[in-house]
Amino acid sequence: MRRANPISWSAGLVMLLGGNAAMAEWTLNMTEGVTEISRQVYNLHMIFFFVCVAIGVLVFGTMIVSMVLHRKSRGAVPATFHENTKLEYMWTILPIVILIVMAVPATSTLRDMYDAGESDIDIEVRGIQWKWQYTYLNDDPAKEVRFVSSLLTPKDEIENLAPKNEFYLLEVDEPLVIPINKRIRFLITSEDVIHAWWVPAFAVKKDAIPGFIHESWAIVDEPGIYRGQCAELCGKDHGFMPIEVHAVSEEDYETWLAEKQEAARVVYETIGKEWTFEELMATGETVYQQSCAACHQLNGEGIPPVFPALKGQGLAVGPIAAHTDIILNGKAGTAMQAFGTQLNPAQLAAVITYERNAWGNNLADHIQPSRINEILSGGAQ
């Protein structure tokens, strides 16, 4: 890159200011990425960049020459010309020609991106304030793997109470896992507001819009961990819903998938058993921290009026049926999501029980996972 000077200069400025404790490398440019498409996009970006640089050198060079030579202090006498038809035609037509030439590779790359073809694996990507839910679609519903992927970075690091780790704000609890050299189709949608699923290394960015399912695809050719972030303002924690994709060999992927399917089966079995109050409270606290605290806050006091308090008021201290209903089905027209599809029955029962018995809420009642399962499968409210 031809930008050594301003960079070293601004680097110097930073050092002058004391520098940053976590001196990361200076990333200046777009990533080339790990798919055929992302490399094409990178090349387009560089072509356009250099065309702009060339035009810039020409135009700004002319200005600088003019400013040096044609100044009054050097005794310059102004010329009297104020039009030149030939010249004006030239600088109208020449840019059109350049643009047409540049449009050719852009068009061809775009056609490649839109050429979806047959996919090997279909993954539904669902944006939910402020996390991503991934569903590995399978013709056999019993083998469908679904999980929610949310920010792993602890609050202490965000609030500067603990040193920040290397992947600060780019790490999730459950990453998306995909095999390399397979055509993965992403079906992108949203539960609430518009999000955008973006993995720079794949050159995939697509808005997740409620009511729409958009398609995008990637064939990753290098194993690795690729990270991205939500790219459309989606509310207060827009900056805290990263994407982490692990691209692994096909064998590793199959192993992982089998484990996931087995885990889902085990969870399903625990639903039938009778849970103790203590078990529900313990699980409930974890679930609350992951799924509820962003809005209702750890202390249950919320951020009124948008995110109401649960402590000592509202449905959390009201009838358990209504409380269960809002957790499972959400509340239309508000940020309250339908958690019935995001959490499993045990987690749902636990978090309901927790909310009714935490922060001085002391109803001493609880609900069993089996009951949640009945409501979910029977539709009985």
Next chain:
Amino acid sequence: MITENPHDSHGPDKGLMRWVFTTNHKDIGTLYLWFSFLMFLTGGVMALIIRSELFQPGLQLVQPEFFIQMTTMHGLIMVFGAVMPAFVGLANCLIPMMVGAPDMAMPRMNNFSFWILPFAFGLLLSSLFMEGGAPNFGWTFYAPLSTDFGPPSTTFFIFAVHMMGISSIMGSINIIVTILNLRAPGMTLMKMPLFVWTWLITAYLLIAVMPVLAGVVTMMLMDIHFNTAFFSAGGGGDPVLFQHIFWFFGHPEVYIMILPAFGIVSAIIPTFARKRLFGYESMVYATASIAFLSFIVWAHHMFTVGIPIAGELYFMYATMLIAVPTGVKVFNWVATMWQGSMTFETPMLFAIAFVVLFSIGGFSGLMLSIVPADFQYHDTYFVVAHFHYVLVPGSVFSVMAAVYYWLPKWTGNMYDEALGKTHFWLSFIGINITFFPQHFVGLAGMPRRIPDYPLQFADFNMVSSCGAFLFGFSQLLFLFIIIKTIRGGEKATEQVWEGAHGLEWTIPSPAPYHTFTTPPSDLNEAHG
């Protein structure tokens, strides 16, 4: 007519009521400009809150809820409160002088269109103190974040936008009528200064798109309070429809904020190059072409919403075309400078910086038009860098250039050249330190509108924040220079600048209260 009016020779009323009831174009222009400067400082403080939070990774000063209120309010206030009123203020001050008219065509409406603004922005700013806080969905207020998920203050925001729209439409009608009907006899359209031309075209753009903005916020109002579902997928509506309507307003809006700047620069460069503007006619046609194209490219803001390939290609090609008339303008400015006899007073410095830095913003704009690459740029800091390059050293620098250029005409006093140049260099350096590194973090993958960021973006963000403070505090010097000039200084001549052309330089400095009471006769050099 005018000379028969016994009140004709009177000066302004005394005291505060002069400003409340004034129908004089220069008084109203002054009000607009001061209001715009106040909003510029208000939006600037918000920008500094944003940049302070982004100085280091982690949450230090503000919480995410407040941070996005700041990004939203900063955008709304800068666009609708600072840049647009500044240009309307300049139009008020200058158009009657430039076309040889005594005043604007509709003076009472002029008064009304200004006085709506303080109430509109008072209402908007008051939402910061409401329960649930100010609007927090970005200045583009995409549904359903702004409808189903917006704070209670959204309704106040909608009403404020309605008022701003009414003000803009009235201002535009006034400008069009003034230009078309009050030109001095013999001043044909092709003799008008480019500032008048660009404003004529801008005013038409405003009349065309402000009702669209009013429409989209009204649909939001219906969705929020009357259970309609224009933008709600659950009720059969379409969240993407919101974006189409918004950007049908929004794209012409960005040209509304730059065309008058083209007019200003086209007045200043010939003056200080002591040479007539190169390609006057092609400048007029280029402006009109840009205005036309601005209506047919809106979806380039929405390349990632899932438009089919035919749509993507059309909007890409149409957007690339804008580079042609814009290029013509830049080439014409350079050709005007070529073989001139240049001096570099403060307005010229701002104008040259405008040409260079606006072009850089134009280059990144061209890169953004390329759909496959836009998938990587979209909603990152690369976009933030792009539109700040065209808006700050673009629109804002042009307003500063205009103020330095015409201030002697308005006040009768010369400003302090050494201080003016200091202000320029501080602003120029500050702006580049602020926004140039944002290209890098954007390309490296930093999304916009986030209160906290991964560690690899830390260094450039720190540089950017330093630049923002330098630029922000430099504007206090601007304020000081203006006040100093109003209070006194070396007396300005009628001509003020050696190489200036145009009717405003034929009247005394400061200009008389009713600019031209008899039409000017020598119109040969009405444009620069």
